[in-house]
Amino acid sequence: MSTDLQLKSSCSGCGSTTDLYGSNCKHMTLCLGCGKTMAAKRAKCVDCGATLTRLIREYNVRASSPNDKNYFIGRFINGLPDFSKKKSAENKWSLQKDGLHGRQITDTLREKYKNKPWLLEDETGQSQFQGHLEGSQSATYYLLMKERKEFVAIPAGSWYNFNKVAQYKQLTLEEAEEKMKNRKKTADGYQRWMMKAANNGPAAFGEHGKFDDNESNTGGGRSHKKTDEDDEGHVSDKGEEDEEEESERKSRLGLNKRAGEDDEEGPRGGDHDLDDDDVEKGDDWEHEEIFTDDDEAVGNDPEEREDLAPEVPAPPEIKQDEEEEDEDNEEGEGLSKSGKELKKLLGKASGLNESDAEDDDDDDDDVDDDVGVPPVIATKQKDALKEEPIDNSPSKPTATGPARGTPSSKSSKGKRKLNEETKPSNTATPKKEPKLSAKDVNGSASKSSAPPKGTPPLSSKGGSSTTTTASGPVSEEEIRAVLRQKTPVTTQDLVAKFKARLRCSEDKQAFAEILKRISKIQKTTTGASYVILRDK
Amino acid sequence: MEDQCGGNGKHMNTNTNSNGYVDTSKAERAVWLMKCPPLVSRSLRAPPSDPSRPVAKVVVSIDPLNSNDDDSPPQFTMELAGTEAGHIPRCYVMDMSKDFIPMSVFSDTPQGKISVEGKILNKFDMRPHNQTLELYGKLCRERTNKYMVKSRQIQVIDNDSGAHMRPMPGMISFSTSGPSEKKKSPAKATDTKRTRRDRGEMEEIVFKLFERQPNWSLRNLIQETDQPEQFLKDILKDLCVYNNKGTNQGTYELKPEYRKSGD
Numbered sequence: 186m187s188t189d190l191q192l193k194s195s196c197s198g199c200g201s202t203t204d205l206y207g208s209n210c211k212h213m214t215l216c217l218g219c220g221k222t223m224a225a226k227r228a229k230c231v232d233c234g235a236t237l238t239r240l241i242r243e244y245n246v247r248a249s250s251p252n253d254k255n256y257f258i259g260r261f262i263n264g265l266p267d268f269s270k271k272k273s274a275e276n277k278w279s280l281q282k283d284g285l286h287g288r289q290i291t292d293t294l295r296e297k298y299k300n301k302p303w304l305l306e307d308e309t310g311q312s313q314f315q316g317h318l319e320g321s322q323s324a325t326y327y328l329l330m331k332e333r334k335e336f337v338a339i340p341a342g343s344w345y346n347f348n349k350v351a352q353y354k355q356l357t358l359e360e361a362e363e364k365m366k367n368r369k370k371t372a373d374g375y376q377r378w379m380m381k382a383a384n385n386g387p388a389a390f391g392e393h394g395k396f397d398d399n400e401s402n403t404g405g406g407r408s409h410k411k412t413d414e415d416d417e418g419h420v421s422d423k424g425e426e427d428e429e430e431e432s433e434r435k436s437r438l439g440l441n442k443r444a445g446e447d448d449e450e451g452p453r454g455g456d457h458d459l460d461d462d463d464v465e466k467g468d469d470w471e472h473e474e475i476f477t478d479d480d481e482a483v484g485n486d487p488e489e490r491e492d493l494a495p496e497v498p499a500p501p502e503i504k505q506d507e508e509e510e511d512e513d514n515e516e517g518e519g520l521s522k523s524g525k526e527l528k529k530l531l532g533k534a535s536g537l538n539e540s541d542a543e544d545d546d547d548d549d550d551d552v553d554d555d556v557g558v559p560p561v562i563a564t565k566q567k568d569a570l571k572e573e574p575i576d577n578s579p580s581k582p583t584a585t586g587p588a589r590g591t592p593s594s595k596s597s598k599g600k601r602k603l604n605e606e607t608k609p610s611n612t613a614t615p616k617k618e619p620k621l622s623a624k625d626v627n628g629s630a631s632k633s634s635a636p637p638k639g640t641p642p643l644s645s646k647g648g649s650s651t652t653t654t655a656s657g658p659v660s661e662e663e664i665r666a667v668l669r670q671k672t673p674v675t676t677q678d679l680v681a682k683f684k685a686r687l688r689c690s691e692d693k694q695a696f697a698e699i700l701k702r703i704s705k706i707q708k709t710t711t712g713a714s715y716v717i718l719r720d721k
Numbered sequence: 722m723e724d725q726c727g728g729n730g731k732h733m734n735t736n737t738n739s740n741g742y743v744d745t746s747k748a749e750r751a752v753w754l755m756k757c758p759p760l761v762s763r764s765l766r767a768p769p770s771d772p773s774r775p776v777a778k779v780v781v782s783i784d785p786l787n788s789n790d791d792d793s794p795p796q797f798t799m800e801l802a803g804t805e806a807g808h809i810p811r812c813y814v815m816d817m818s819k820d821f822i823p824m825s826v827f828s829d830t831p832q833g834k835i836s837v838e839g840k841i842l843n844k845f846d847m848r849p850h851n852q853t854l855e856l857y858g859k860l861c862r863e864r865t866n867k868y869m870v871k872s873r874q875i876q877v878i879d880n881d882s883g884a885h886m887r888p889m890p891g892m893i894s895f896s897t898s899g900p901s902e903k904k905k906s907p908a909k910a911t912d913t914k915r916t917r918r919d920r921g922e923m924e925e926i927v928f929k930l931f932e933r934q935p936n937w938s939l940r941n942l943i944q945e946t947d948q949p950e951q952f953l954k955d956i957l958k959d960l961c962v963y964n965n966k967g968t969n970q971g972t973y974e975l976k977p978e979y980r981k982s983g984d
Contacts, residue, residue, distance in 0.1 A: 328826060
């Protein structure tokens, strides 16, 4: 540190003892005026010869003595409070932690309320401040306090931001009294409301009032006075009722009012026993009023009926649903009926003879055509089917004729006719398949066997006919016809053709036997084996 | 600093520990607020062996020719009296700022006594003086060199055979389970892919298989045809006969009407 400045007791120029400064070279002591003069003249120091440019003062800085005081800073954004009013009115200030008023402060409490805000307020309560702890101050701050030409450096602690607290108006005695009066008024209103409720709620209240009236009447002793007082009471009650009705018409209290009226009728009857005919007139008038109330009640009914009106369309919807259900049931019944008919027809066909079976087949064809939906192609197929029976019918008698005869020429003719018969049957089967595919499924399902590839019921009926003819030569004739048509026929092909008819094990065995008797198997070089008719 | 506020006769409460009022006798005293660098705070805080010795010196300098003008306010400098070794600058310029929020200084004691110590008149910021910039530069250089020292080093691994880079023995089981999982997924795929063929096609296939071999077991047929088991059973029920006894036990045989006899 540089050498300390030692100010002399007086100015070296003019000898004054106030407002003294040292020169920048620290060799002279000058007052402000002499300093200015010398600086203007660019005078030099007598001792060292340096030019005077600035006047200086020096203050020593000491470290703060260790004590228990904790210094903290309070920032007042709205301006500092007046702590110096002490002289005028001895205004006193109090500063304490929030929630710590009037307590004996201990270390535990101090630690607990460390982060609580400060509350600063004066004695009168006109000025109140609330100080919140500011965020962490990373920098180090020191306070320099002047004491007798020296500074004391004191470290500063926390920082608090003090904000002014909103002040509520301090009411004077008169204002407070006015507010209390207002409260009383509201209380009166509440009492009025209570009175109204009492009139409405308990019916006993009304009866009690009337009993009082009766007592007063009996006290009077005069019939005229009684009538007058009764009329007055009725008028007042009616007025109240009207007001109540106007205020609350459709509320539940209205119902209570009606109940009250009903209760009131009883004591009126009692009065009637005691009083003259004039009272009777009043009763009639009251009845009329009650009737008007009933009219209003009746007026509510159509509204309720209107409320019920939107419910009316719901039942027809339900009915429609029921109708739909009925239709579904009817459809099911129709299916079951058709199934029954098919079963009956099948039974009949199986029971009848060959010729009768054939005739029934024709009838079945007609029935099936009628049942099926007729598209354009279907109509054409119907026409074709109609032609086929015509072809079949003339061929039958001619066939029977040569069968009975024994000449060779006739027998050859018969064979040719048989071929003709077989051809149309073969051609007919594919035509019928597309029509009856759906029903075929039903027929096959009814027979409770594995479903085939969708063969028509006619073919199944043909199978039944073959079963009947299994013992007879018809099946042989059919097999022979197939073998003749296709010379190279394998067992697989043959079985595939007659698979629909070979459902029962008996049918299969018969088929195998017929094959063994009629045909033989010939093996070729390629390895395929063909079925060939034997020469008889 | 003398504790002149020891006696306080203004409290109204009987409880002496909790004073309800603030001592405002020194409310108007002027206080300087100084923001200190760490070095300066260290010097000011150190307890000196000699209490009467000052820790610093504040020099106020004014220009006599312009003492009353605002253009040249008084200049403040602080000289530290520290005796520490090193390149610590001892002369600082105190920059004064006038426009700041009004502040007061309060103090409280463990006994709960609170007083107003004064109000802030000037606020100062400190920076090294121009005369000591060389020292400050050296101080910064030392600081930088101190932090440039590396705390971590690179070293070459001695054992570079790579044995420690291989997976641990515990991982072997995981690797073996991997392929097994992979094998399972294609099997599921085949199960999902299996679909029914046309019945006619299936019958043809069955006939061809029985031409090749007269007796087949259900499993072998399923493997050959790759068809659902139930579907295949239905077909075999129609075309074949199951052998419960005999040499061909447990196999299917084509029915006689579907077989090609050697007659």
